[in-house]
Amino acid sequence: MSSTAATPASRYLLEARGVRKSFGPTEVLKGVDLLVEPGKLVFLIGPSGSGKSTLLRCCNRLEEPDSGSIIMDDVDLLSPRTDINAARRQIGMVFQSFNLYPHLTVQKNITLALRKVAGMSTADANARAAEMLALVGLPDKAASYPAQLSGGQQQRIGIARSLALDPKIILMDEPTSALDPELVGSVLAVVKDLRDRGITMVIASHEMNFAREAADKVVFLDGGLVIEQGSAEDIFLRPQEDRTRRFLAQIRH
Amino acid sequence: MTATDAMSNWDRFVFTFFNADIAMKYGWEILQGASVTILAGLAVVMTGIVVGFGLAALRAIGWKSLNFLIIVFVDIFRSLPPLAIILVLFFGFPAIGIVLPSLIVLWLSLGAVLAAFAEEIFWAGITSVPKGQWLAARSTGLTFAQTLRYVILPQAVRLGIPPLTNRAISITKNLALGSAIGVNEILGRANSALSMSANATPLTMGALLYVLVFIPLVIASRMLERNYRWGEH
Numbered sequence: 001m002s003s004t005a006a007t008p009a010s011r012y013l014l015e016a017r018g019v020r021k022s023f024g025p026t027e028v029l030k031g032v033d034l035l036v037e038p039g040k041l042v043f044l045i046g047p048s049g050s051g052k053s054t055l056l057r058c059c060n061r062l063e064e065p066d067s068g069s070i071i072m073d074d075v076d077l078l079s080p081r082t083d084i085n086a087a088r089r090q091i092g093m094v095f096q097s098f099n100l101y102p103h104l105t106v107q108k109n110i111t112l113a114l115r116k117v118a119g120m121s122t123a124d125a126n127a128r129a130a131e132m133l134a135l136v137g138l139p140d141k142a143a144s145y146p147a148q149l150s151g152g153q154q155q156r157i158g159i160a161r162s163l164a165l166d167p168k169i170i171l172m173d174e175p176t177s178a179l180d181p182e183l184v185g186s187v188l189a190v191v192k193d194l195r196d197r198g199i200t201m202v203i204a205s206h207e208m209n210f211a212r213e214a215a216d217k218v219v220f221l222d223g224g225l226v227i228e229q230g231s232a233e234d235i236f237l238r239p240q241e242d243r244t245r246r247f248l249a250q251i252r253h
Numbered sequence: 254m255t256a257t258d259a260m261s262n263w264d265r266f267v268f269t270f271f272n273a274d275i276a277m278k279y280g281w282e283i284l285q286g287a288s289v290t291i292l293a294g295l296a297v298v299m300t301g302i303v304v305g306f307g308l309a310a311l312r313a314i315g316w317k318s319l320n321f322l323i324i325v326f327v328d329i330f331r332s333l334p335p336l337a338i339i340l341v342l343f344f345g346f347p348a349i350g351i352v353l354p355s356l357i358v359l360w361l362s363l364g365a366v367l368a369a370f371a372e373e374i375f376w377a378g379i380t381s382v383p384k385g386q387w388l389a390a391r392s393t394g395l396t397f398a399q400t401l402r403y404v405i406l407p408q409a410v411r412l413g414i415p416p417l418t419n420r421a422i423s424i425t426k427n428l429a430l431g432s433a434i435g436v437n438e439i440l441g442r443a444n445s446a447l448s449m450s451a452n453a454t455p456l457t458m459g460a461l462l463y464v465l466v467f468i469p470l471v472i473a474s475r476m477l478e479r480n481y482r483w484g485e486h
Contacts, residue, residue: 062388089394099389103407103483112403113393145484158389165393 013038019068030224044204046221052204060091092162092170100146107142132160152183275454279446286442294425300364305371330369338362378409411481418474
């Protein structure tokens with residue numbers, strides 16, 4: 001019997017429980033649960049240093065959690081028997097600073113993993129890249145280099161790159177924080193489109209208007225703990241906890 | 254009374270540094286030295302860069318004991334005067350039964366020194382690639398080795414081209430140290446001709462040959478840099 005079959009089917013696509021992570025003496029995550037149902041968009045909010053990025057990175061083991069469990073689509077990500085590189089194909093990741101490969105064209109940024117991880121032929125991978133570029137509204141940028149694109153365009157390429165592998169979930173770490181205000185809209189429009197296509201996402205972001213419009217759940221993280229969670233309306237309009245209220249007051253100013 | 258006493262300053266300068274008779278007499282000799290410089294230089298540059306690149310890539314894996322050995326090698330060979338290495342290999346090694354031809358000694362010594370510097374240059378390049386590049390690549394399922402090969406090393410190489418060009422040129426000029434063990438390249442031969450003719454023209458010729466040999470290297474390096482612009486201006 002394989003380790004994956006031992007896990008009973010969950011109603012959650014991503015089920016992280018009791019995740020702890022320390023960097024040296026600093027405990028960044030103090031036992032966090034993150035439950036994401038398929039097709040839902042979950043917003044992670046919280047002050048900087050609250051552990052949002054670390055939590056996202058633990059979910060694809062870019063950071064190794066010290067303890068806890070992370071089940072992704074009934075696969076135990078922390079089991080030594082899990083092929084983490086294969087699992088990561090299923091988990092897209094989008095970064096605050098885009099992290100496009102500056103030495104590769106947009107097309108090659110998207111096709112690198114398709115060819116080397118998914119084993120696609122160059123022709124198939126290029127066709128897939130074209131499809132993704134159309135989806136993020138940049139069909140004519142295949143031959144450009146990242147340095148020739150605006151921040152908003154780069155982030156949409158970042159989304160296209162993670163989407164190309166057809167992941168089950170996409171984790172976004174402050175996808176719009178590094179963008180000029182006028183460029184934020186184009187990226188959020190793509191995120192909205194993905195949501196409408198039923199793609200599961202976890203987004204660490206402070207775009208509250210967008211969260212109110214699009215998020216199925218908002219999770220407020222502070223000091224390495226989940227302080228409060230609920231619908232966007234509950235959290236933004238009727239926060240129950242003092243710390244949530246104080247945080248929301250700060251970011252509104 | 255010597256030949257130059259009756260000359261103007263300008264004539265004396267030309268006679269001493271640009272003397273056609275002397276140039277004809279020693280030209281062929283010095284030109285042969287250029288072939289030594291070019292061939293041995295190419296061998297040293299290729300060996301140094303390939304070995305240095307390989308060592309930097311190995312170091313990126315992060316095996317502590319291997320890295321210790323690499324760092325020991327690099328630090329020693331960056332500090333030792335190349336002449337000392339050449340002399341030990343040529344005059345010292347026969348005592349322990351290893352006799353190497355002088356050209357091989359020159360190639361090994363300078364190749365090792367360049368490898369040590371090249372390793373540090375590539376390593377600096379690898380460590381200066383932002384951590385986000387690793388995160389992005391690994392998050393798409395690329396393995397460590399694939400990330401290193403397709404994402405990190407190409408960027409590290411670009412950062413390394415200018416310092417590597419400088420280092421390759423300065424190490425290649427050390428081929429002149431070969432005169433200590435009987436390898437006579439441009440400068441060695443020009444020096445002998447200088448002593449024999451009591452005239453500086455051979456040195457002028459040697460200098461011009463150095464320029465002719467190294468300018469193509471510098472141009473190639475600039476072309477390579479242009480190739481690596483990746484859409485930046």
